Amino acid sequence: MAAEPVNTNGARWRFWLGVAVGTVFLVLLWTSVDRAAVGALLMRASWPPLALALAAYALDFLLRAWRFRLLLDPDGRKVPFGPSVAPFVASFGISDILPFRLGDVFRVYWFHRSFSLPVGHVLGAMVVERVLDLVSILMVAGLALLLVDTALPAEIVTQFRLVLAVAVAASLVVLLSPGAIEAVAGWGERRFRHSAMSKLTGTTRSVAQAVRGTGNPRRILGMVVLSFALWLLESLVMLGAWVSLGGELPQWLRPLVAFAFSTLGTLVPALPGHFGSYEFFGMLSYRAVGVEAEQAAATILLAHLLLWLPTALFALGWLVSMRRRSPLMVLKTR
Secondary structure (H helix, E strand, O other), X not given: OOOOOOOOOOHHHHHHHHHHHHHHHHHHHHOOOOHHHXXXXXXXXXXXXXXXXXXXXXXXXXXXXXXXXXXXXXOOOOOOHHHHHHHHHHHHHHHHHOOOOHHHHHHHHXXXXXXXXXXXXXXXXXHHHHHHHHHHHHHHHHHHHHHOOXXXXXXXXXXXXXXXXXXXXXXHHHHHOHHHHHHHHHHHHHHOOOOOHHHHHHHHHHHHHHHHOOOOHHHHHHHHHHHHXXXXXXXXHHHHHHHHOOOXXXXXXXXXXXXXXXXXXXXXXXXXXXXOHHHHHHHHHHHHOOOOHHHHHHHHHHHHHHHHHHHHHHHHHHHHHHHHHOHHHHHHHO
16 A cells, blocks of 8 residues: 655654544544444455455565565666565565554665665665555546546546546656756755745655656656556455455446545555555545445455555564564664
C-alpha cells in the first residue's frame, strides 16, 4: 500500500493524529453496519479465491522488490536481487506493525549498510518509488471511475475524473521532466524565500533531483507502466476478497474502485497498518457503486487482512531468524 518515507520532524504529532483519525474512522464504520451480519459473511468466506489473491500478492511484492533494486542499481552491479528481496518485504511489515514509519528507517539503514550505498541514494530511490506508486494508483482510480457505473451524481463523478486526470498529468510531468521541475522549484525558492511555500518548493526540488538520478525519461516511462501493472496485480487481493464473500466476478469494477480509493485513503493519517483510513474510504467507495453496507464492510476488512497480515508475519519471522545480525537490532542498541 501507498506510503511516504519517514520524516522525523513532526512524526510524533502525525502518529497521535493518526491514532485519533483512525479510531474515529473505525468507530464510524462499526456503528454504520450490522456487525453480526458482517461476521456471518466473513465466516462463510471461500478459500480458493483467497489463495489466488495471496499468490498474486506474493508475485506483486517480488516484482516490487525487483523494481526497487532497479531504482537503486540500474546496471545490476552493486545490489544483487536475491539478498534484497527479504529486507525489502520486511520493511513494509515493520511499518505495518510499528509507528513512525520505522520500516522506512529500517530499509534505508539495511541497504546503506549491506550494499555500501549512500543514505541519500537510498532515500532518493524511495522517493521515486513513492511517486511512481502515487501516479499509478491515480491511473488505476481514473480507469475504474471511467468504466464503472456509480450511484453518485454525474457532476461529482466528472469532477473526480478531472481531478484524477490533473493529478496524473502533474505526476508524469514531475517524473518525465525533472529539469523543468527543478527550474520551477528554484524560482519558487527565490520568490517565496520566507514563507511556507518555500518548504513545498524545496521538497519538489528534492523529488526532481531523485528522479534525475534514476534514469532517462524513456526508462522512467517504463517504470510507470510497470508500476501501473503492479497496482493492478495488487488489486486482485480486493477482487479475491469480493469473490470469496459471494461477489460476482463480472462485477470486478466495483472492487477495483474500492481498492483504488481505499489505497489513496492511506495517505490520510491513520493507525499503524493504515487501519481506519483504508476501511473508511473503501466503505465509501463500495457504497458509491451500490454495494450494501455489510457486504462492503466484510470485503474491505477481509482484503485489508490479506494485505496486512502476510507482510507483518514475514517481518516478524525474518527479523527473528536474523537474530542480532539484523540492522534493526543494531540500530536499537546504538
